[in-house]
Amino acid sequence: MSIDRLITIISTALAAIAIVVAIYTSELNLLLKGVYHIDIAGSTIAGISGTVVIALLLVWFHFATRLQRGANDKHVLSLQVDALEKELKRYRDDTLVDVVTGIPNQSKLSEDVRKIASRITEKDQYQVIMLDLDGFGKINTRFGYRRGDLVIKSIAQGIYNSMRRDEEAYKRPFAGAVAPDDLWRRIYRKYSGGDEFIFLIRGGEDEALGFLVRVQRRFDSEFGEQVQAVLGEPWTLSFHAGLCRLHPGDNFGTMLGRVEECLRLARQDGSESRVFWASGKTSADFPDGGFAARTYADAQRQFALPSRG
Secondary structure, eight states: OOHHHHHHHHHHHHHHHHHHHHHHHHHHHHHHHHHSOOOOOHHHHHHHHHHHHHHHHHHHHHHHHHHHHHHHHHHHHHHHHHHHHHHHHHHHHHHTBOTTTOSBBHHHHHHHHHHHHTTOOSSSOEEEEEEEETTHHHHHHHHOHHHHHHHHHHHHHHHHTTOOTTEEEEEOOOTTOOOTTOHHHHHHOSSOSOSEEEEEEESOHHHHHHHHHHHHHHHHTHHHHHHHHHHSSOOOOOEEEEEEEEOTTOOHHHHHHHHHHHHHHHHHTOSSSEEEEEOSOOGGGOTTSSOOTTTOGGGEEEEEOOOOO
């Protein structure tokens, strides 16, 4: 029941009590006059009735004041709880976002991998891609970390904002990364925020490779223009990528180890925009626990993305 409704009910009840008191006092006067021949003056009756009404009003005012104060306190407490919940949600959201790029970070990836791996099936597959920008350290060396971070942010936001419904992007952290506003530590750091990304793509290998083809085309077009705008001169960026399937029951560690090994093998090729992936195999299929291409060539394939031009 609301406070306003309660006040209305109590006000009605007190008014009824005041009327009853007035009537009862009049009846009492008639009784005393008729039986005991005691005549109470009308002013006395009015005084008694007035006193009772005033007393009731004082009681009601005190009660209503306390009710209103309680309602105000409850409202203030509710606002404080809402503000605290929003602050906690904002803090949690901040811990799941990369400070440099503004896209989900590895902590968010770990949560998502745990949830997805617990429900995926043979018909509902997910692919994992790890993408590494080639030669990004040269940008930091020549132009500084601030512009290097702007380049990373531009590319990350460009990919993230154009992803489809069943595609997710995450930024990998680097041990030396610090917050953008921590200028003192950034002066002495050796590395930028890192240049590796991880993507979760729902579907088969074709969907994952199609995603990488779209990314490659953007590197050849608008990403090149964006990097030039940041650096003030033309600069060509390319990447290598590892691709593997997310298996039922995978945890973050097993998934990460598998896709990192695929990326390592992609880097060994040496040419630009190479992708390496293991198809239809898990780590249990390899006695040595790795993905050695020379030993298990039949289980792996390589794919060259479309060349520039």
